[in-house]
Amino acid sequence: MKVPLQITKQEILTFYKRPNPLTHKGIQGHALIIGGSYGKIGAAVLASKACIKSGCGLVTAFTPKCGYQIMQISIPEAMVMTDQSENCITKIDFSLVPQAIGIGPGIGQEQRTQIALFEFLKNNKSPLVLDADALNILSNNKSWLDLLPENTILTPHPKELERIVGKWSSEIDKFEKTIIFSERYKVIIVMKGAPTFIINQSKIYQNTTGNAALATAGSGDVLTGIITSLLAQGYLPDQAARLGVFLHGLTADIGVQKTGYHSFIASDSIKNLGKAFLSLDS
Secondary structure, three states: OOOOEEEOHHHHOOOOOOOOOOOOHHHOOEEEEEOOOOOOHHHHHHHHHHHHHOOOOEEEEEEOHHHHHHHHHHOOOOEEEEOOOOOOOOOOOOOOOOOEEEEOOOOOOOHHHHHHHHHHHHHOOOOEEEOOHHHHHHHOOHHHHHHOOOOOEEOOOHHHHHHHHOOOOOHHHHHHHHHHHHHHHOOEEEEOOOOOEEEEOOEEEEEOOOOHHHOOOOHHHHHHHHHHHHHHOOOOHHHHHHHHHHHHHHHHHHHHHHHOOOOOOHHHHHHOHHHHHHHHHO
16 A cells, blocks of 8 residues: 555645635635434534635535524524425435535435435435435445536544445455545545545555544534535635545644544534634634
8 A cells, every 4th residue: 555645734835825804705605414313403504614614605404304493593594495395305406506515414325315315316416415314324335326416525433434445354455445445436535534545546644633532422413514514615625635534633623622532523623613714824
């Protein structure tokens, strides 16, 4: 296996876009977060909040009807559209044209949701981030992988990665399988872990930020929101993935100094996004 390229502040600053003093929300990108099901609306909340806290001009969340009030109260800055179903996503229907879409957090694996994901993938042309149950559904329907736009970003944790690329016998085997998968489908894979690696076909990146505090519920939903936001703001998919994992890790490095490792939760990542961005602007 080749030596990974390190994702450092110096490397990030080669493509990081500093704030434009003349910008407005209409040109800061519009992101769509598709997620949530009964009992798991929190995943859509975390992803949407992280998305708007990462600089996106507009964020719309698409959830089942049971998520409407929760989303509106939790994130007044986001717009909300709902599925026709009360408890799960059954038909992904929207009129807006987002610059990027993040799909998967908390959607569950109901049969109707699986069909909705298939119909969505058949028609979608927007840059895409796939996470959580969207990945689990794809792992059971691998022919659907051919529907993914080139440079789609997948963000699996180790078990989700195993379901997608197959079981591995060693760390080297894991990377080889992931590289083959990335090359075959022309997708970018964020291998969440300690540390996090990004596989973009023949390119391998290793993140240098983050710590054990990120091993907590909802952490992946936050990462999905961050990366989707960066995609919507015009970063190339490869750049959005690298900057996203760097910032996400940095929020834990900053936040853990006050919370400690045990008491850090995913919402703390969102709270510390501002300081993470300020560290790049300084």
